[in-house]
Amino acid sequence: MSNYIDLPMSGLEGPLTEMEQAVQDMCHRFAVEEIRPIAVKVDEMSAQEAVAADSPVWNMLKKSKELGLSISAMMELEPNERSRLMLIACEELAWGDVGLAGMILVNQMPALYSALAGRMDMVEYCDGKLGCWGITEPDHGSDMLDPVNANVADNGKYGRANCIARIEGDKVIINGQKSAWVSGSMTAEVCALYCHVEQNGEIKPGVTVIVPLNAQGVTRGKPLDKVGFRGLNQGELYFDNVELPIEHMIIGPEDYAHQVYETLAEANVHVGNMAVGIARAAYEHALEYAHERIAGGQVIIKHQTVKYRLFHMFRKIECARAMVRRAGEYNATAPSAALQGSIAAKVTATQTAFEVASDALQIFGGNGVTKEYPMEKLLRDARASMIADGCNEFLALKGGSLLINPDLVN
Template sequence: MTQTVDTHSEKSARPGMPHVELTGFEVLSEEERALQKGLHKFAREVMRPAGIAIDKLTAEESVAEGSPYWEFMMTAASSGISFDETDDSVPPEVLARVQAVAVEELGWGDAGLAVSLGVGAFPAMLAQRAGSQELVDLCQGKLGCWIGTQPDRGSDGLMLYPQERHASAAQGNKGNLTARVQGDDIVINGQSSAWVSNGPVAQVGLLTIAADYGDGFFDAEGHPHGVEVIVPLDLPGVSRGKPLEKLGKRALPQGEVFFDNVKVPVRFALSREAGYWSGHASTWSSAGVAMGQVMTGLARASLEHAVEYVHERRQGGALLADHQLVQYRLGNMARKVETIRAVARRATDYTFLSPSKHPYFTAGGKVTCTDLAFEVADEAVQLFGGYGLAKEYPVEKLFRDARAARIEDGENHLLSMKFGYLTSLLHRNGTTRH
């Protein structure tokens, strides 16, 4: 008698579950995992409750003394969270990896608060990079902001090359906030836009503005001169507008800063004259990668909420999670989250390791990350159905925060155009033709 072997018996080997981390399909070192675990706990227990509480307040209430915003900032400071990238004892590839893992967790907690922490450390970080101990001491322990956009100079300030401006424009745009370099002093006048992150609360600012060194604001090609300068915001002549009421990232205070003959020494400049545009490009590169990291966390949070919900909600006699169409939609969301993380990590590595970084590349990465994160948040709302529109459920806030990121740090269509311009430059220069 012949015995038939059942190849589909319960004893047959089947694939087990893949290795995954909090950050998806990757393998972390023990050190990275420990860092992630600690920051995840902070994000879950401190950031999320604070972000939800601030989101419900008016903009002025959110920055008032004793508000949840200030409670959060005090807790973050006491927790030792920092954005130091100047530790020479740690290889840059390790610093890049650590920053990407860490900032993703902060973005998972609350995107607005993550940006506030990051930009809060930006002047100090740039002072460290410049090697100015005086400026490092000046920024020590102070909340910072980056002042680049102005009412009449938003995208204009992001044009690194004269050829980018419109053909009908005789020269560039110096904007509403400018500096005049007079001897050993820099004198600043004008106002920022209302979109300066941490503008209402910052104690020190990094200003990226047009400058006149004695021969006017424009060079022979009509391109504006500029200066990057660190300015204490308690100087005479500095004042603030009202905190901005806005759609998303309400946990991130934003508002105008005004300057009336504010004077700082030239030695407070990080880049100026012939070195301004390359300095500005380097600064912008560092800022751009953080947005991708933050939005990786937001997209992951959106996916997690959606997965949890479809395993609770029933339709047609079965869990939503058991419907094939829902599985397809979850697969698309998960695929996008992994794509966002990959792009954010690549942009981070490039910025930390490249001998000649370029912000138009990191800007292109920012577009990919924020556009896809918005798509993930939008699909999370859709899976929640009517509940997704209700403020009592978390995906409504994630959707608003994701929408803001497609304009924040450069409007996405404009940044895509800049990446296209860079692609053309590479071709014209023969860089891509080997």
């Protein structure tokens, strides 16, 4: 008698609701039919070719709107229901390809961050438009995630910002640049721009502005050529006296630090969730291959070392998914999001993705390092996830600073 259980896509998680199951099935089908067929092609294109007019990415983005995962639609749901649906959906999309899944997710960010700011008018303005999130700068990478200077080195200074806004009457005027790591910048129509602000001659964090990228004074650099997440275009944005109505500023200086906190709490959970998709894809490829590949006179899954390796891959994925979903549920239902929980989920899941992808490649042996098989690409994607939305080392420091009880220290 066999004790084998064919687990569902969500592994050991409890039963999904009827809506959750429908969304999972829809997104899995989209990953199979739309994402995976073009993922390898896009991965092999140059960065410029991947965003050219004839790139298959454009058609994929157009079809992704049929998934019905707009922020306006999601905001009609209860917070925890909304959080679970988005995590279930995006894990399936990332299982198809994390770069292209990232494209679908980042398009929602201007609307999502407008919703976090309580600006439903700007949610309506952004919904249906391709979007991006601009925060990192050439001289300030993960530093931009620390507007309260909690992680600044002893006797250190972050230095002058590269992108600065100033408020003049009923207008906001933006000058400077954002770095080449602005996700979706080459295809976006609107940007959720997080930048410093100049007030009374002082430059400080900051404001959040919804910037239409066809506004006068906005230009784009060239797309970034990188190791992983190649389906997710990234590139510089430049602002030369870009003048917008003050209504496009969704967060002012007094609330900026809180907005960055809430934004990172949201974004880190999603990056961790997509890393679970990478890990699951690598594990499933390795599990299937281990049932087919013969070495030592038998299929390799019967070898003790392969069974041992596959079990620990399975264990790590289940732990990472549980942590991501747990952090998402807490943040959706608690009075205030716990950023340390989001960071823990992101760091755990991305580290898991890298370890699982590496082990999966080892099971493939020599075949794993060839482009005939998906393993080397999954390893590249997993490695890139450990830097996305804040490198894991910086995030760990930031998470640690959130554990300090101010009532117990000077």
